[in-house]
Amino acid sequence: xxLVQYVLVTEQPGEGARGVPLSGHVGFDSMPDQLVxxxxxxxxxxxILCVGETGLGKSTLMDTLFNTKFEGEPTQHxxxxxxxxxxxxxxxxxxxxxxxxxxxxxxxxxxxNKEDSYKSIVEFIDTQFEAYLQEELKIKRTLHSYHDTxxxxxxxxxxxxGHSLKSLDLVTMKKLDSKVNIIPIIAKSDAISKSELxxxxxxxxxxxxxxxxxxxxxxxxxxxxxxxNSTMNxxxxxxxxxxxxxxxxxxxxxxxxxxxxxxxxxxxxxxxxFVKLREMxxxxxxxxxxxxxxxxxxxxxxxxxxxxxxxxxxxxxxxPFSLQETYEAKRxxxxxxxxxxxxxxxxxxxQRVKEKxxxxxxAEKELHEKFDRLKKLHQxxxxxxxxxxxSLDDELNGFKQKKTAAELLQAQTQQAGSxxxxxxxxxxxx
Amino acid sequence: MQLAFCHTFFKLxxxxxxxxxRLKYPxxxxxxxxxxxxxxxxxxxxxxxxxEKTNSEFGYVGIDAILEQMRRKAMKQGFEFNIMVVGQSGLGKSTLMNTLFKSxxxxxxxxxxxxxxxxxxxxxKSISHDIEEKGVRMKLxxxxxxxxxxxxNNENCWQxxxxxxxxxxxxxxxEEINIERKKRIPDSRVHCCIYFIPxxxxxxxxxxxxxxxxxxxxxNIVPVIAKADTLxxxxxxxxxxxxxxxxxxxxxxxxxxxxxxxxxxDRIINEKIRxxxxxxxxxxxxxxxxxxxxxxxxxxxxxxxxxxxxxxxxxxxxxxxxxxxHMQNIKxxxxxxxxxxYRVRRLNENxxxxxxQQAIHANGVPEHEVLSHEM
Numbered sequence: 001x002x003l004v005q006y007v008l009v010t011e012q013p014g015e016g017a018r019g020v021p022l023s024g025h026v027g028f029d030s031m032p033d034q035l036v037x038x039x040x041x042x043x044x045x046x047x048i049l050c051v052g053e054t055g056l057g058k059s060t061l062m063d064t065l066f067n068t069k070f071e072g073e074p075t076q077h078x079x080x081x082x083x084x085x086x087x088x089x090x091x092x093x094x095x096x097x098x099x100x101x102x103x104x105x106x107x108x109x110x111x112x113n114k115e116d117s118y119k120s121i122v123e124f125i126d127t128q129f130e131a132y133l134q135e136e137l138k139i140k141r142t143l144h145s146y147h148d149t150x151x152x153x154x155x156x157x158x159x160x161x162g163h164s165l166k167s168l169d170l171v172t173m174k175k176l177d178s179k180v181n182i183i184p185i186i187a188k189s190d191a192i193s194k195s196e197l198x199x200x201x202x203x204x205x206x207x208x209x210x211x212x213x214x215x216x217x218x219x220x221x222x223x224x225x226x227x228x229n230s231t232m233n234x235x236x237x238x239x240x241x242x243x244x245x246x247x248x249x250x251x252x253x254x255x256x257x258x259x260x261x262x263x264x265x266x267x268x269x270x271x272x273x274f275v276k277l278r279e280m281x282x283x284x285x286x287x288x289x290x291x292x293x294x295x296x297x298x299x300x301x302x303x304x305x306x307x308x309x310x311x312x313x314x315x316x317x318x319x320p321f322s323l324q325e326t327y328e329a330k331r332x333x334x335x336x337x338x339x340x341x342x343x344x345x346x347x348x349x350x351q352r353v354k355e356k357x358x359x360x361x362x363a364e365k366e367l368h369e370k371f372d373r374l375k376k377l378h379q380x381x382x383x384x385x386x387x388x389x390x391s392l393d394d395e396l397n398g399f400k401q402k403k404t405a406a407e408l409l410q411a412q413t414q415q416a417g418s419x420x421x422x423x424x425x426x427x428x429x430x
Numbered sequence: 431m432q433l434a435f436c437h438t439f440f441k442l443x444x445x446x447x448x449x450x451x452r453l454k455y456p457x458x459x460x461x462x463x464x465x466x467x468x469x470x471x472x473x474x475x476x477x478x479x480x481x482e483k484t485n486s487e488f489g490y491v492g493i494d495a496i497l498e499q500m501r502r503k504a505m506k507q508g509f510e511f512n513i514m515v516v517g518q519s520g521l522g523k524s525t526l527m528n529t530l531f532k533s534x535x536x537x538x539x540x541x542x543x544x545x546x547x548x549x550x551x552x553x554x555k556s557i558s559h560d561i562e563e564k565g566v567r568m569k570l571x572x573x574x575x576x577x578x579x580x581x582x583n584n585e586n587c588w589q590x591x592x593x594x595x596x597x598x599x600x601x602x603x604x605e606e607i608n609i610e611r612k613k614r615i616p617d618s619r620v621h622c623c624i625y626f627i628p629x630x631x632x633x634x635x636x637x638x639x640x641x642x643x644x645x646x647x648x649x650n651i652v653p654v655i656a657k658a659d660t661l662x663x664x665x666x667x668x669x670x671x672x673x674x675x676x677x678x679x680x681x682x683x684x685x686x687x688x689x690x691x692x693x694x695x696d697r698i699i700n701e702k703i704r705x706x707x708x709x710x711x712x713x714x715x716x717x718x719x720x721x722x723x724x725x726x727x728x729x730x731x732x733x734x735x736x737x738x739x740x741x742x743x744x745x746x747x748x749x750x751x752x753x754x755x756h757m758q759n760i761k762x763x764x765x766x767x768x769x770x771x772y773r774v775r776r777l778n779e780n781x782x783x784x785x786x787q788q789a790i791h792a793n794g795v796p797e798h799e800v801l802s803h804e805m
Binding site: 022024033093094141286 | 490493496499500501502503504505511530532533534562563565566568609610611613692749755757770774777
């Protein structure tokens with residue numbers, strides 16, 4: 001029974017509330033139990049993405065974490081690009097059923113040119129968000145029975161070089177930090193000595209901070225777990241060792257890796273941080289990881305996607321929509337615009353053709369005119385020439401006539417002359 | 431006969447509570463059984479059926495700790511519950527609310543004497559309270575409907591109430607489709623509607639049938655027989671039978687609805703409840719001394735009706751149903767079935783005008799769509 005006094009009551013629906021003391025046991029303190037019961041009946045799901053170069057022990061760590069043997073053979077090193085392989089398993093512990101999905105990056109870091117390595121990972125994560133968004137925007141949806149495939153936690157495996165992060169690591173983590181909860185871990189950490197490890201961890205954290213990579217921080221707002229979470233936050237990144245083989249230590253069988261110089265016990269906190277990782281990932285913060293994925297990363301994705309598609313909240317006539325219809329509507333709009341553009345182009349084309357035709361006609365006309373003119377000119381010239389010829393002919397004829405006349409005259413005169421002489425002769429004779 | 435039913439009901443409740451209790455103490459050495467399920471996105475290898483390893487003592491992974499995490503989260507967030515009471519004035523609605531939640535949550539407690547009048551139209555008044563019990567915080571909203579059924583002509587009396595319920599759905603929907611939406615959408619949807627049947631002893635009246643017929647499609651209805659201390663046990667049984675027949679004849683689906691029973695266990699429990707509906711209740715917020723104990727009751731000259739005595743009235747069953755065992759289920763049905771139905775209707779309505787513009791009449795006045803919340 002609690003006594004809480006709040007502000008004055010208002011009678012508006014939903015606004016303001018006042019605290020009232022209870023005078024007896026009502027019974028709604030069973031609500032958390034009812035909620036938990038319902039979830040148990042429903043089952044849980046958890047999706048982990050393991051990003052890291054081949055050979056860093058990702059599959060072994062998963063096996064160790066969940067205490068089962070999951071996958072088959074290790075993957076090859078000659079993949080052409082980064083692929084993501086996901087497998088779903090159903091685990092049960094006491095009465096809790098967990099649908100666990102483990103996604104592995106195959107071939108990460110194996111290529112010669114690693115510029116595009118992160119792309120397939122980002123694409124995969126986005127695909128899962130998209131699937132959920134589609135389901136959420138459907139008209140007839142079944143959200144409560146939907147198998148959530150969004151990645152809740154991303155374990156980023158850092159190679160145990162002991163120096164610093166590789167640039168591939170930095171680039172990939174930077175691309176992923178706004179899409180998924182990243183928990184960086186140092187893989188195969190039995191290769192690093194304790195002192196090197198502290199330096200390595202400091203170097204890694206400082207590099208992450210200086211590059212603005214936001215890794216997942218264990219939540220410290222709930223008092224029950226605030227303390228342990230904040231301590232663990234200081235131990236990031238966790239240096240882990242995975243092993244599925246059991247070795248006899250003392251009189252117990254423990255999971256360990258046996259070397260000639262000693263045995264690394266997986267569950268020994270002095271040897272590695274495996275126990276811390278398991279605590280944080282599974283026993284303390286699994287629910288928070290799921291919640292962060294849904295309320296932060298998914299909401300960000302959804303906001304960006306919807307804004308990209310052109311929706312705004314301030315639209316005064318905005319009514320509920322479904323992604324399918326909007327796609328349809330937008331597509332129809334787009335088709336309509338396309339058609340309009342086609343029409344326009346066709347009209348422009350027709351017009352251009354007309355113009356060109358007109359031009360050509362003009363040119364043709366001009367040519368015709370020119371031709372006519374030339375013809376006329378030619379005819380004039382010809383006429384002139386003929387006239388001239390005619391006149392010349394006339395002249396020639398005249399000349400010829402004159403010539404014949406002159407000749408005739410000459411002949412006549414000669415004759416006359418001769419006859420005259422003859423006459424003269426006769427006279428004399430007389 | 432009814433007592434026997436009650437006993438079995440209680441046994442089943444007990445069983446459920448025990449089940450809940452066992453959640454807190456998981457068995458050591460879990461059975462981690464794996465069955466290869468299938469692949470999601472990219473191509474994976476063909477699943478190989480494999481046997482589970484038997485585990486040793488340290489094989490405890492800790493998956494069941496998620497229950498504790500969920501509980502923590504729920505306690506931190508708190509719960510919301512919106513309950514509506516509908517019935518003619520004078521049937522003891524406000525008293526029953528006060529008795530249910532053991533505090534002055536009804537509007538009567540806030541009213542001054544000048545407001546004691548029957549309103550001319552149906553009003554809808556909703557009041558919210560923050561209550562806390564053993565660390566569990568709840569925001570309880572009681573929605574009262576003074577004026578219902580009090581007019582001479584009660585035609586379409588259910589309409590304002592239906593509209594209110596749909597407005598709450600609409601508010602939630604609008605918030606849900608926002609681009610920038612809140613982390614936790616405030617839930618003002620009506621989870622449960624308690625309908626008060628006057629104890630005539632005969633059968634349901636037309637107004638009752640009309641109301642329940644319309645509203646059972648949008649909200650969980652729990653009918654109760656009000657002021658049941660005016661009926662003897664035989665009259666009560668007869669009345670209940672008649673009511674159940676009437677409900678069946680009119681195809682009214684009250685809570686718990688048959689079609690939403692999830693598994694055999696649920697069905698058994700819900701069948702028991704269905705056989706007891708409607709609950710004959712008596713409300714009281716005054717305590718009297720009975721057999722040396724202080725109990726809530728109504729004192730008359732011929733005896734004291736004890737509210738929480740299951741031999742006297744069925745208040746305890748109603749309280750257990752609403753609060754102690756089925757509250758989460760009521761909320762789930764509201765959100766995953768009633769709300770989804772509303773949403774489907776609303777989105778289909780929007781299909782006819784995909785570009786979101788309202789059709790305009792020739793005289794420039796926008797055409798008023800008959801929206802689903804005004805039906």
